[in-house]
Amino acid sequence: MIVAERKPISEILDMIKDYHRIMLVGCKGCVTVCNAGGEKEVGILAATLKIARKKEGKELEVAERTLERQCDPEYIEQISDIVDDFEAIISMACSVGPQFLSERYPDALVFPGLNTKFMGGALAHGVWAERCQGCGTCIVHLFGGYCPITRCSKSLLNGPCGGSSNGRCEIDKDIDCVWHLIVEKLTRQGKLSNILSVQPPKDWTTSRDGGPRKVVREDLA
Amino acid sequence: MKSESKLEKILNAGHFAVTGECGPPRGADPEAIRKKAKYLKGMVDMVNVTDNQTAVVRMSSWAGCLILIQEGLEPNYQMVCRDRNRLAMQSDILGAYSLGIKNILCLSGDHQRFGDHPGAKNVYDIDSMNLINMVKTMRDEGRFLSGAEITVPPKMFIGAAANPFGDPFEFRVHRLAKKVAAGADFIQTQCIYNMDKFKKWMAQARDMGLTEKVYILAGVTPMKSLGMARYMKNMVPGMDVPDEIIKRLRGVDKKRQADEGIRICVEQIQELREIDGVAGIHLMAIEWEQRVPEIVESAGLLPRPEV
Structure with missing residues (x-):
């Protein structure tokens, strides 16, 4: 699988500092398996971002969507009806995700929420290593x-x-x-x-x- | 003769060779090289110029080699696979040879993790084994790695490194055999402190007939201090410093440790000279070139042969 890691919260907050309505888009593929960008991680990031912004005294509206995959046009299509409602999109897929989203929705501002690390596998729970x-x-x-x-x-x-x-x-x-x-x-x-x-x-x-x-x-x- | 190298002539004539080493400066001052050259002239048959050793940026090896040539010394151009792809390597080899460099040492190179630019992208397009074979193909077949013809082939004497103290030990001699098969004419080994292990490795090399096919120059580095010995033992990967060396240096007054280090080195050279198949020594007096004349003289290796 492609192994990825969520970016530091400070980096993500900086990316979206000018926006108030954002959408987090997760992926049910590799990044769900490696606990970086699945439905659960999307939920955690959404809550974390909202709390952080609240501390700054600024509201943040966060929508959550998790697609079957972000590396297939047919699934990317599933957010076509709502994409315009948001000022920014954070893709929680491997780096293919933000690129496919940007290509399909050229007017959207898409940011990567993860750092894509390598192709590898799990050695133990919570431990992944590169193999290819x-x-x-x-x-x-x-x-x-x-x-x-x-x-x-x-x-x-x-x-x-x-x-x-x-x-x-x-x-x-x-x-x-x-x-x-x-x-x-x-x-x-x-x-x-x-x-x-x-x-x-x-x-x-x-x-x-x-x-x-x-x-x-x-x-x- | 495969090349126009002075080292090859000396080894072919059956002399026990002595090669030295010169680390180029962290700046553009040619005098730093000239100063080291003065200590080495007449003391060694050839001088290796390191190539960004330990992945720290220094004056390029080929430039250092040219300065040594100006000073009347025979240089050995060290080239690592870390910083160049096959295009850059082949063009540098042609350039170096065109300006009079007749020896090359083919190395993988220390990983940049250790150096002053750990954020660098490494290359490793080919490895040291492939580099050896590439230089041989350029020299003997007059062809680039691509197969295309070279107008004037570089007639270089091809060196490779070997570390008998790396793991897994039993495979080390096979790796030496691969380097010989790839085209290495001479080998310069890692610094030897564990004499028993080195002798075992040499016995394996003899058994495989390798000492008949390649000149092995045994690597020695004098210890400047107890601190250096401890550092070499604990911090340098693939270095095997037995406790006896540490004990010997610890046994003398701090002011006399350098002299003791020199004494150990001279004894090592004498012991190495007795080993069947050792064709010479490679003396790496790291930032200590001024003590080279004393070591070479004490070891009875002067005068150096004229060929």
């Missing part, structure tokens, strides 16, 4: 099921670097050295030969480096 950078050419099977591009701090394809110490990354003792994990796993599986020859330079054309990307499925489009 969307390079466009998956090669995790070569590395024991680990992605060195995402999980090595230097994205080395021929690690581990000299800074690997006791299974930890040189940049932070809380970060696993993914190359240590790769070596251990492949040794256990008897597949160390996978990484004994030099992995050639990555072709980044399928990544963001090849320019903004698009997927077109001829059979569906």
Whole structure:
């Protein structure tokens, strides 16, 4: 899923300081799963913003809507009848949300309520970790099921670097050295030969480096 | 000869090589390099010029190399993958060679988290292994990484780093083998303090036939003080400083710790020289170049060979 985190309240308050009628738009996709922008978080943010504004002696009217997804035009459409009633919209989706809302409603002022962090998964309740950078050419099977591009701090394809110490990354003792994990796993599986020859330079054309990307499925489009 | 490097000539002739290091200044003053060069001239066969080491901005390595050439020293151009993509690397290699730089050390580079610009975007388009192979392809096949032909190929002697003290230990020699397969002509190791572990790693390298294929220069760094030894032990990732070193420095008066550090270093060099497959030493006297002549002389490594 896409993992996101709500922006600090002070930042959100600053974004909407000139407005009195706003709408918070949540998303029932990834950000609901990672407890950042679902119906519940929309409710909490609405209450928090109202209390904060009341303290300043300024009223704030906040409407709450949570869409099935904000990355699909058909759901974005569901607020078309009310969008004009508000001075500002805060999207509580990943960064796709505010962009899709802005594209569909060009006159609306749309603000991001979340910081989109990464593609990853939950390690434990309340803990998420990055697993994919969307390079466009998956090669995790070569590395024991680990992605060195995402999980090595230097994205080395021929690690581990000299800074690997006791299974930890040189940049932070809380970060696993993914190359240590790769070596251990492949040794256990008897597949160390996978990484004994030099992995050639990555072709980044399928990544963001090849320019903004698009997927077109001829059979569906 | 694969290159026009003086280091290659010295190693090919069977001499025990001595290489040094020079960290460029945090400013545009060439005198800082010239001053260090004076201490190193005649003492070492080649001088590495670091490339924004520890991710702190300094004068560029290639510029430092050119100043060393003006001073009559043979430079080794360090290049890290952190700051440049494959285009920038290849053009810098061509430029460096065109101005007389004949050695290169291919490194991944310290992560910018440690440096003075932690907010920088890192590159790591290719890694050190790919960089080694890229320079080899440029030199031996006269081709860019893209396959396109190079009009005048850069005939550089290709170096790589190895850290026998990084984890997982058993994989370290395999990584060395990969660097050799990628095209490394010589290796400069991380600073060695844990001699037993280094010997074990060298034995693995010999068993795999690697010492027949690549020149291994053993890295040494003299300790200036007990404080430095503690810092190296506890703060520098991938550094293995045994307690005996700490104890020895602690055992002498604070004013004599520097001399003790030099003594330890000379003993280490003598011990390293006896190890089968060690082709030389890489002496990294960090901001302590003025003590290099004393170390090299005490270790019996003078005069340096003329080739």
